[in-house]
Amino acid sequence: MPAELPPALLPEVASWLRRRSWSAADRPVHSLLAAKEAAGRAGTISVVLPALDEESTVGAIVSVIRRELMERLPLVDELVVVDSGSADRTAEAAAEAGARVVHRDAILPRLPAEPGKGEVLWRSLLATSGEIVCFVDADLREFDPAFVSGIVGPLLTDPGIQLVKAMYDRPYELPGAGEGGDATIDPVGGGRVTELVARPLLNLHWPELAGFVQPLGGEYAARRSLLERLPFPTGYGVELGLLVDALEAAGLDALAQVDVGVRHHRHQDSQALGRMAATIYRTALERLDRTHRLKASADLVHPLLTQFTRTGTGFTAHSHPVGALERPPMHTVPEYVSRHSGY
Ligand SMILES: O=c1ccn([C@@H]2O[C@H](COP(=O)(O)OP(=O)(O)O[C@H]3O[C@H](CO)[C@@H](O)[C@H](O)[C@H]3O)[C@@H](O)[C@H]2O)c(=O)[nH]1
Numbered sequence: 433m434p435a436e437l438p439p440a441l442l443p444e445v446a447s448w449l450r451r452r453s454w455s456a457a458d459r460p461v462h463s464l465l466a467a468k469e470a471a472g473r474a475g476t477i478s479v480v481l482p483a484l485d486e487e488s489t490v491g492a493i494v495s496v497i498r499r500e501l502m503e504r505l506p507l508v509d510e511l512v513v514v515d516s517g518s519a520d521r522t523a524e525a526a527a528e529a530g531a532r533v534v535h536r537d538a539i540l541p542r543l544p545a546e547p548g549k550g551e552v553l554w555r556s557l558l559a560t561s562g563e564i565v566c567f568v569d570a571d572l573r574e575f576d577p578a579f580v581s582g583i584v585g586p587l588l589t590d591p592g593i594q595l596v597k598a599m600y601d602r603p604y605e606l607p608g609a610g611e612g613g614d615a616t617i618d619p620v621g622g623g624r625v626t627e628l629v630a631r632p633l634l635n636l637h638w639p640e641l642a643g644f645v646q647p648l649g650g651e652y653a654a655r656r657s658l659l660e661r662l663p664f665p666t667g668y669g670v671e672l673g674l675l676v677d678a679l680e681a682a683g684l685d686a687l688a689q690v691d692v693g694v695r696h697h698r699h700q701d702s703q704a705l706g707r708m709a710a711t712i713y714r715t716a717l718e719r720l721d722r723t724h725r726l727k728a729s730a731d732l733v734h735p736l737l738t739q740f741t742r743t744g745t746g747f748t749a750h751s752h753p754v755g756a757l758e759r760p761p762m763h764t765v766p767e768y769v770s771r772h773s774g775y
């Protein structure tokens with residue numbers, strides 16, 4: 433939980449951060465098993481990994497989930513890798529490690545699959561049966577089972593919670609980092625699209641969501657009853673779209689976040705992230721237009737950007753005003769006009 437809240441934070445966000453931000457350690461796995469049993473059908477969990485050419489990482493993630501959360505502790509009922517059209521050995525690696533692998537084209541074959549991550553997340557709803565669906569990216573390294581147990585926790589213990597996102601530190605590590613070249617590791621440099629595009633967009637237009645530490649993170653769990661009612665952008669707009677639409681459909685108090693530690697993943701180059709950013713921006717614009725929020729958001733809150741830094745065992749929020757003051761064209765300023773009147 434953030435240790436300190438800046439006074440400028442919207443009161444409902446400050447309150448949400450106090451009541452809806454947890455650490456994975458707050459709910460030990462054994463207490464989750466009891467909650468799962470008590471929940472019956474509502475406590476069934478499907479874990480879904482969307483994967484496009486992830487042969488080098490998908491197997492290890494599947495193995496950890498299988499071993500720790502299916503065999504050692506029976507928390508997860510179903511583990512599915514949805515192959516997004518890989519050209520490498522992703523499907524084989526995932527199957528060898530113990531996942532059920534489904535190709536995107538095999539789900540809803542009457543509808544040709546669109547490229548993109550959102551497309552496979554959407555199709556995964558048809559290929560799974562758990563009442564809680566937990567998405568996990570397939571490019572994570574040093575994978576910790578708390579990425580799953582942490583975010584399904586609030587859904588098992590609190591019937592009012594509908595969607596939970598993981599939050600974590602995001603180092604930026606180029607391939608080979610740490611092998612004699614520490615300059616390629618920046619402990620807080622990851623999440624470039626998050627910091628440069630998604631967070632500013634969300635803060636200015638959906639200020640209720642300003643408390644999310646990792647709004648674009650690929651690790652989140654939600655009730656099927658919510659996901660089946662939401663549209664899924666087919667590409668990388670899916671996380672922003674689902675978060676904004678979940679707010680609209682369920683309200684802020686149905687959303688939560690859980691600290692699961694540190695996330696290591698494969699980084700895309702800046703041009704690929706530019707394409708991702710454009711998609712996310714467009715997804716936001718469509719929602720602003722659909723809900724007539726572009727105009728309304730100007731009056732919603734004093735423009736404010738809230739960012740987070742890790743402090744001790746939690747995150748601290750820092751809010752900054754977003755300036756909008758403009759000076760008029762210089763040719764309307766009398767001093768300028770008189771000085772240049774001879775021209
Ligand atoms: O067409 C695609 C593209 C990606 N993926 C998979 O989706 C996951 C995330 O993709 P990745 O390219 O690693 O995304 P990031 O660059 O890490 O982007 C971040 O931001 C995105 C936009 O919100 C989120 O979708 C990601 O989960 C989040 O990690 C990985 O398992 C990919 O294999 C697909 O299945 N199909």
Ligand SMILES: O=C(O)[C@H](O)COP(=O)(O)O
Nearest residue numbers: 622623624625626648699
């Ligand atoms: O989530 C993001 O902001 C993008 O995936 C970029 O992440 P990265 O800067 O850690 O590569």
